Amino acid sequence: MTPSTEELIAIARHYWRADDLYDSRTEPSPEFERFEALWNEKLKELDRWRALLNQLRRALPECTVGDYVAASVNGCFGALVYPLREEVLQRTQLSWTVVGYLSILAPVYTVHCVRREFVGTHLKNSQVFLEPIPLELQGIADVIAQRIEEDYGATALPLEVAQTPVSLYVHFMKPPQTTLFHALFSSEPGNIP
Template identity: 40%
Template sequence: MPLAPSAEELISVVQNYYDSNNNFHFRLETSPETSRRQALWTQWIAHMDPWLAFRDELGSKLPEHVIGETYSSHDGGPRCIIYPPDDLRTHSSDWTVVGCLSLLAPVYFIYGLERERQTKVRRYKVSFETPPPHMSLPAKIIARTIETSFGASSIPRAVADTPVQLFVGNLAPLKTTLFHALFTDEPETIP
């Protein structure tokens, strides 16, 4: 597997797809950066066969898990979600694995979401830490399957946490990181 691009290389890439100022809030036309990102999504949606094959492969490797997905064209790429089977959920919480694939660069990232089950509101807490033992294997499987299906490289958390001076979704500079630009500004939002 090739090495992931450096933080500097990734910053150079994402600058082509997100605005560096907030002028876009005050005009009707779409910025060139947003147009380029939308064009990538349009192309991806027109050629989803590799993604569908990837999902099928995950389903065959993790038949007892529920597999979902989310793709919003304001994000940097699609996300695949692996929910634990009922017998692996605790009465107090459950942990979900999310695999993000960037359309902007050949990289991916795996993170987790923990939900407290004792509350009626479905609220998730994002975790970039190592998954709990019962979700470790699904995390490894989704990572390997992304690598073999798309040739993408995992980026380290330190690179994902690198600040970028861009407006991504509802985030502005000082809060925006490479993770947000490459993947999503709303990691806690899943179906």
């Protein structure tokens, strides 16, 4: 069962500050110390996460599956699934990635897409699609969601809850732009390898 919006906000406040007082200090905030301690515990479960990634590789042999664990940066484990790259207009390429994030802070996950446009090897544009998932990628998204639900018992975070504004500083994301998505998963969802 998905925690309520109020419970998720309380969880986020436990790990992120409502001010930026520690940005100029050398010592970490109490919230960040809790965040790092939680990551240290969750990293002990890395083999379990890697087993899930191997299941995704078997279920999606036509795709490349990558691991995106940015401990002390993101509040989640991440699975990156790269379908075949589609060539468009001469030297411009569009690249889609289906991203599954499992929060370490709460028993929730999200699956979204990132579309990146390259000119040669230069990234020209990156756009995040939280919903709806493009139809041609929905099957991949469903496989990721099913694996996370079955292996971790997490529930999908509804978009309207994910977009709830929170007055918290999450790395470079500042109020009023910060949402529960940023606090529970990533402050830069379009910044993926």
